[in-house]
Amino acid sequence: xxxxSLPPIQTTARDDAVLKALVGFVRAEALQPGERLPxxxxxxxxxxxxxNTVREALTRWEGLGLxxxxxxxxxxxxxxxxxDMLHMPLTLAGGNDFTSLMQTxxxxxxxxxxAAALCxxxxxxxxxxxxxxxxxxxxxxxxxxxGMSSEEDWEFHQAIYRVSGNPLFEQIIAAMHxxxxxxxxxxxxxxxxxxxSFPYHRTMYERIIARDPQGARAEALKLIATVxxxxxxxxxxxxxxxxx
Amino acid sequence: xxxxSLPPIQTTARDDAVLKALVGFVRAEALQPGERLPxxxxxxxxxxxxxNTVREALTRWEGLGLxxxxxxxxxxxxxxxxxDMLHMPLTLAGGNDFTSLMQTxxxxxxxxxxAAALCxxxxxxxxxxxxxxxxxxxxxxxxxxxGMSSEEDWEFHQAIYRVSGNPLFEQIIAAMHxxxxxxxxxxxxxxxxxxxSFPYHRTMYERIIARDPQGARAEALKLIATVxxxxxxxxxxxxxxxxx
DNA sequence: ATGCAGAATTGGTTGGACCATTGGACCACT
DNA sequence: AGTGGTCCAATGGTCCAACCAATTCTGCAT
Numbered sequence: 249x250x251x252x253s254l255p256p257i258q259t260t261a262r263d264d265a266v267l268k269a270l271v272g273f274v275r276a277e278a279l280q281p282g283e284r285l286p287x288x289x290x291x292x293x294x295x296x297x298x299x300n301t302v303r304e305a306l307t308r309w310e311g312l313g314l315x316x317x318x319x320x321x322x323x324x325x326x327x328x329x330x331x332d333m334l335h336m337p338l339t340l341a342g343g344n345d346f347t348s349l350m351q352t353x354x355x356x357x358x359x360x361x362x363a364a365a366l367c368x369x370x371x372x373x374x375x376x377x378x379x380x381x382x383x384x385x386x387x388x389x390x391x392x393x394x395g396m397s398s399e400e401d402w403e404f405h406q407a408i409y410r411v412s413g414n415p416l417f418e419q420i421i422a423a424m425h426x427x428x429x430x431x432x433x434x435x436x437x438x439x440x441x442x443x444x445s446f447p448y449h450r451t452m453y454e455r456i457i458a459r460d461p462q463g464a465r466a467e468a469l470k471l472i473a474t475v476x477x478x479x480x481x482x483x484x485x486x487x488x489x490x491x492x
Numbered sequence: 493x494x495x496x497s498l499p500p501i502q503t504t505a506r507d508d509a510v511l512k513a514l515v516g517f518v519r520a521e522a523l524q525p526g527e528r529l530p531x532x533x534x535x536x537x538x539x540x541x542x543x544n545t546v547r548e549a550l551t552r553w554e555g556l557g558l559x560x561x562x563x564x565x566x567x568x569x570x571x572x573x574x575x576d577m578l579h580m581p582l583t584l585a586g587g588n589d590f591t592s593l594m595q596t597x598x599x600x601x602x603x604x605x606x607a608a609a610l611c612x613x614x615x616x617x618x619x620x621x622x623x624x625x626x627x628x629x630x631x632x633x634x635x636x637x638x639g640m641s642s643e644e645d646w647e648f649h650q651a652i653y654r655v656s657g658n659p660l661f662e663q664i665i666a667a668m669h670x671x672x673x674x675x676x677x678x679x680x681x682x683x684x685x686x687x688x689s690f691p692y693h694r695t696m697y698e699r700i701i702a703r704d705p706q707g708a709r710a711e712a713l714k715l716i717a718t719v720x721x722x723x724x725x726x727x728x729x730x731x732x733x734x735x736x
Numbered sequence: 737a738t739g740c741a742g743a744a745t746t747g748g749t750t751g752g753a754c755c756a757t758t759g760g761a762c763c764a765c766t
Numbered sequence: 767a768g769t770g771g772t773c774c775a776a777t778g779g780t781c782c783a784a785c786c787a788a789t790t791c792t793g794c795a796t
Binding site (some may be wrong): 287288289303306317318319320321322323 | 776777778779
């Protein structure tokens with residue numbers, strides 16, 4: 249017998265139903281991130297469920313970063329919601345910090361190279377102008393502050409992900425970026441962290457405007473390689489691998 | 493004034509404390525994934541908190557995929573936990589049109605190639621034996637059922653991600669896989685979907701055992717390319733691009 | 737042994753109560 | 767006008783006790 253022809257029926261799934269209703273509400277009211285949604289008590293009454301059930305549902309959304317609860321104030325939307333969104337909780341098992349850092353870079357290396365290649369294929373003249381603008385801002389910041397242009401650097405990269413035409417690149421790499429910087433807020437003893445990557449931003453840009461996907465990919469790989477080198481230097485310097 | 497010199501203070505965080513205690517318990521008892529952890533009632537009593545609080549904490553862990561709750565049975569550990577885990581919930585807005593499907597493949601192309609290369613570099617003899625086992629199972633299923641070996645096919649790929657040594661590959665690609673199959677359960681009109689990719693599984697395996705990262709990468713790219721072709725054929729056939 | 741009914745266990749839900757924090761209203765004083 | 771203080775209502779956080787629903791165990795009848 250084909251087991252797929254008899255999917256398990258859904259008797260109860262109260263909190264899921266609550267979240268579904270909440271998605272509907274957010275869309276109906278066109279709520280934007282930052283706005284407040286109804287109080288738990290009102291939701292419980294309207295949906296005819298217990299307040300505890302509402303709370304379990306909201307706890308799940310809070311864990312996913314979709315919502316923020318402030319005691320005494322209310323519950324606020326933190327991100328856009330849609331009926332068909334997929335949740336992907338990434339868990340990076342501690343281990344030593346160096347390993348985790350390196351793992352985020354392995355993902356980023358793969359995606360950064362692909363995004364650069366796609367960008368070189370698909371960029372419109374307007375896209376190129378935007379990328380160049382971000383590149384100029386970054387180089388300016390790099391020179392005036394001598395290094396430490398991480399904010400502008402990141403904006404340049406984001407522009408490329410956007411031009412790749414695939415929003416998944418930006419979302420996933422952004423997650424890697426945040427994961428990375430949770431360890432690396434103050435470049436572990438490596439004073440000129442990021443210095444080495446600087447020239448490759450412009451060379452990557454040049455391969456993009458030349459509509460050279462393979463070249464752009466190669467430059468992106470070189471760029472990530474310098475970051476990996478910086479990381480290895482920091483690890484060797486601090487021997488930070490001793491944890492728990 | 494430096495605003496950073498006065499960070500907001502942290503008062504209470506009951507459920508966080510519960511999770512921290514639970515991490516300690518899991519480590520103390522050396523619980524492995526699949527094992528059952530104490531009853532909610534017992535936890536509440538031992539930790540001197542309400543059962544509701546325990547439930548909120550467990551709900552968060554469930555949302556992160558760390559734990560699975562089965563009514564009437566218990567709560568089971570689903571993954572290893574450690575005190576310094578990092579969580580990065582990522583929610584992807586899934587579209588159901590041709591473009592979205594293609595976008596998941598672009599991500600997968602980048603990651604699959606990188607994972608295959610890393611696998612070729614790092615696979616131990618035991619790893620290779622495991623991959624070969626999965627490959628044999630898949631080829632067997634393919635021949636007996638003539639096509640339609642998607643389950644075994646997926647297991648083969650997962651084995652490769654695991655051997656890559658970076659758990660993020662499996663987590664992210666699994667999300668892409670789910671996003672893809674949410675709308676592709678029955679290969680939209682393409683009867684022999686996946687047929688074309690079949691031979692590349694073995695060629696990829698051969699490059700891996702040959703410790704040839706670039707070769708493995710190339711075979712992975714060919715494999716994904718056949719899937720993209722299948723997708724394009726399905727799209728042209730059904731013109732499925734009309735969807736909300 | 738086998739199978740089945742019933743009890744015990746366990747997560748899921750409910751309703752009601754109280755606590756802690758927030759933010760606004762109001763007021764006194766400067 | 768502005769500063770600080772007090773009060774109060776709204777809101778999320780916690781607690782309790784009970785019951786519901788799914789699962790698992792138990793022991794009896796066959």
